[in-house]
Amino acid sequence: MRSRTRENLAGWLFVAPVVVILGLFMLLPILMALWVSLTGWNGQGSPFRAGVPFVGGDNYARLFTEDGLAREDFMTSIRNNVYYVAVVVPLQTALALFLALVVNKRRTFFRTAFYFPSVTSSVAISVVFLFIFSNSGAVNQLLALAGVDGPKWFSDPRGVIQLLVGDPPAALTEHGVLGLTWWDWLSGPSVAMCAIIALVVWTTSGTFMLMFLAALQNIPKALDEAAMIDGATRWQRFSRVTLPMLKPTMFLVLTLGLIGTWQVFDQIYVMSQGNPAKTTLTPAFLSYRTAFRDFDYGMGTAISFVLFLIIVLMTLFQRWVMRERKA
Amino acid sequence: MRRIVLIVFSVVFIYPFVIQIANAFKTDPDAAANPLSPIPHPATLSAFERVFMDTGMPVWLANSLLVTVVVTLGRVLLDSMAGYALARLRFRGRAGLFATVIAVMAVPGVVLFIPKFLVLNQLQIYNSYLALILPLIADAAGVFIMKQFFESVPPGVEEAARIDGAGTFRVFWSVVLPMSRPALITLTILSFQGSWNEFPHTLVAVQDPSLFTLPRGLADLVSGSLGGGTQFPLKLGAALLATIPVALIFMVFQRHFIRDPNQGAEKG
Structure with missing residues (x-):
C-alpha cells in the first residue's frame, strides 16, 4: 500500500514540470483565447477586467456575414491559402515520391x-529566396538566358490565371460571393505567392522524401522480382506493385501536407x-497582423479559431483515413 | 538517365546555398549584377563587418545561444523525466495524461500565437527572457519520443537497482539516463534545431530589440528599415550565420535527424 502511494507521488513529481508548462502555454491559452475572441479587447490591461466590451459572436459574424473590410481581408486570405x-x-508529394524513387538504394x-533544406532556419532560407527572386536576381537572370522577361516577383499582384487569359469578362467582376468578386476568387495565385510556393516545395520535399524512402525499403524485394x-515492364511494376504498397504513406504525406x-x-x-495587394495574405498572417498591428485582439483570435477549426477538420480527415487502413 | 536526373536535382537543392555563401562575400554592386556567379569578384568581408558593426547581430547571437542552450537542456531533462514516468511508473491518471500529451502534439502552433501572448501578458512576463524560454522548455513531441524509447528498453537493470534500495529519482538519474544515450542525442539535436530556428514564438514573447534572437533580428533586418532591393550581401551574411550552427550539427549527427515519420512536418 505504501509503495503504491509512493509510486503515485513519484509519477506525478516526474511529470509535474511538463504538466505545468504544457498546461500554462498550450491548454490555458486556448481557453483564454476563446474568451478574448468574444470580446473587443484592445491589448490594454487584462482582458478579464470589467471595462472590456463583450461582443459575443460579433467578431465571427464580421468574418463571415457582414460586408466590410474584415470579411474582405479574411476571405482574401482564405482564397490565397x-x-x-x-x-x-x-x-x-509528387516531388518527394520522385526523389525517393531516384535516391532509393543510392549513396x-x-x-x-x-x-x-528542411532542417535549416525558415527565416534564413526565406532571405536567400528573396534574393534569388529579386528583380535582377538569379531566377530572372536564368529566365533572361531563355529569352523570357521575368516578372517583378514581389510587386506584381496579378494572378497567374489572369496573366494567362488576360483581362476578365465583366460578368465575373461585377458579381461575387462572400465579399469578393468571382474574378477575385478565380484569378489564381499571384506571382509573389508562386515564389513562396517554390520555396516551400523546395524545403519540405526532403522531409516527405524520407517517409517515402522508409516505406520503399519496407517493400519486400520478392514482390518486384x-x-x-x-x-x-518498369512502369507496370511501379504502378501495379510499388504504388499500391505506398498507399498508406501516400495518405500520410498528403494529410500532413x-x-x-x-x-x-x-x-x-x-x-x-501579405503584399503585393494582399495576394500573399494568409489566415495565419492575417490573425497576427490583426492582433499585433491593428490591436484588434478579439478579431485576431477569432481568425485563429477559424483556422484552428480548418486544421482540426484536416486532422480528423487524416485520422479517419488512417483508421480505414487499419480495419 | 538516372544519373543526370540526380545531378540536376542536386544542383537545384544545393545551388541556393552556394548563392547564399558566394553573395555574402560580394560587394553590393557585384551581387546585384552577378547574383548567379559562385565566385565573388572581388571577395570581401565588408558584409560581415557591417553585420557586426551596424546591426544587433552580437546581441542576437548571444540571445539565441542562451535561449537555445537553456531550452535544449530543459527539454532533455524534463521531457525524459515525463517520458520515463509515462513509460515505467504506475501512477493514477497516467493514461489520461498520455492522451493529453498526444492531443497537445496535434494542436497547430500557428493558432497559439495570440493565445500564448495572452498568457505571457497575464503572467506579466511579456518582453523578458522568461517569456522567450519558459513556454519552449518542455514539448509534447519530446515526451512522446522519450516514452517510446523507454518502453523499448527491458526494465531488468532498473529493477535490480530498485531491489538494492535506490529511490525512483536515483534509479532514473544514475541507471536509466546513462543507458539512454541514443534517445538523448536525438532529443538534444531536435531541441537544438527547433529552438535555434524558432521564429514565431519570439514575435509574441518579446518586442524589445535587446531581447531579439537571431531569426527575429534577421526577419526584422529584412522586412524593416534596411529592407528594399539593396544590401543583399549583408542580409545573406546574416542569414548565413543563422544557418551555420544547424548545418554543422546536421553534418555531424546526420542519422539522428531522420525522425519518426509519424511526427514530422512541423515546418509550414
Whole structure:
C-alpha cells in the first residue's frame, strides 16, 4: 500500500514540470483565447477586467456575414491559402515520391542534399529566396538566358490565371460571393505567392522524401522480382506493385501536407508581409497582423479559431483515413 | 538517365546555398549584377563587418545561444523525466495524461500565437527572457519520443537497482539516463534545431530589440528599415550565420535527424 502511494507521488513529481508548462502555454491559452475572441479587447490591461466590451459572436459574424473590410481581408486570405494548398500539396508529394524513387538504394550524399533544406532556419532560407527572386536576381537572370522577361516577383499582384487569359469578362467582376468578386476568387495565385510556393516545395520535399524512402525499403524485394519474372515492364511494376504498397504513406504525406500548408507563416512574414495587394495574405498572417498591428485582439483570435477549426477538420480527415487502413 | 536526373536535382537543392555563401562575400554592386556567379569578384568581408558593426547581430547571437542552450537542456531533462514516468511508473491518471500529451502534439502552433501572448501578458512576463524560454522548455513531441524509447528498453537493470534500495529519482538519474544515450542525442539535436530556428514564438514573447534572437533580428533586418532591393550581401551574411550552427550539427549527427515519420512536418 505504501509503495503504491509512493509510486503515485513519484509519477506525478516526474511529470509535474511538463504538466505545468504544457498546461500554462498550450491548454490555458486556448481557453483564454476563446474568451478574448468574444470580446473587443484592445491589448490594454487584462482582458478579464470589467471595462472590456463583450461582443459575443460579433467578431465571427464580421468574418463571415457582414460586408466590410474584415470579411474582405479574411476571405482574401482564405482564397490565397486555398490556392497555396492546392499547388503545394500535390507538388511536394509528387516531388518527394520522385526523389525517393531516384535516391532509393543510392549513396547517402543525395539524400543529405535533398533533406538539408528542411532542417535549416525558415527565416534564413526565406532571405536567400528573396534574393534569388529579386528583380535582377538569379531566377530572372536564368529566365533572361531563355529569352523570357521575368516578372517583378514581389510587386506584381496579378494572378497567374489572369496573366494567362488576360483581362476578365465583366460578368465575373461585377458579381461575387462572400465579399469578393468571382474574378477575385478565380484569378489564381499571384506571382509573389508562386515564389513562396517554390520555396516551400523546395524545403519540405526532403522531409516527405524520407517517409517515402522508409516505406520503399519496407517493400519486400520478392514482390518486384515476381513481377519482373512475369514480364512486367518498369512502369507496370511501379504502378501495379510499388504504388499500391505506398498507399498508406501516400495518405500520410498528403494529410500532413494539408495540415502543414494551412499554417504557412514564417515565409510570408519575411518575404512579403501579405503584399503585393494582399495576394500573399494568409489566415495565419492575417490573425497576427490583426492582433499585433491593428490591436484588434478579439478579431485576431477569432481568425485563429477559424483556422484552428480548418486544421482540426484536416486532422480528423487524416485520422479517419488512417483508421480505414487499419480495419 | 538516372544519373543526370540526380545531378540536376542536386544542383537545384544545393545551388541556393552556394548563392547564399558566394553573395555574402560580394560587394553590393557585384551581387546585384552577378547574383548567379559562385565566385565573388572581388571577395570581401565588408558584409560581415557591417553585420557586426551596424546591426544587433552580437546581441542576437548571444540571445539565441542562451535561449537555445537553456531550452535544449530543459527539454532533455524534463521531457525524459515525463517520458520515463509515462513509460515505467504506475501512477493514477497516467493514461489520461498520455492522451493529453498526444492531443497537445496535434494542436497547430500557428493558432497559439495570440493565445500564448495572452498568457505571457497575464503572467506579466511579456518582453523578458522568461517569456522567450519558459513556454519552449518542455514539448509534447519530446515526451512522446522519450516514452517510446523507454518502453523499448527491458526494465531488468532498473529493477535490480530498485531491489538494492535506490529511490525512483536515483534509479532514473544514475541507471536509466546513462543507458539512454541514443534517445538523448536525438532529443538534444531536435531541441537544438527547433529552438535555434524558432521564429514565431519570439514575435509574441518579446518586442524589445535587446531581447531579439537571431531569426527575429534577421526577419526584422529584412522586412524593416534596411529592407528594399539593396544590401543583399549583408542580409545573406546574416542569414548565413543563422544557418551555420544547424548545418554543422546536421553534418555531424546526420542519422539522428531522420525522425519518426509519424511526427514530422512541423515546418509550414
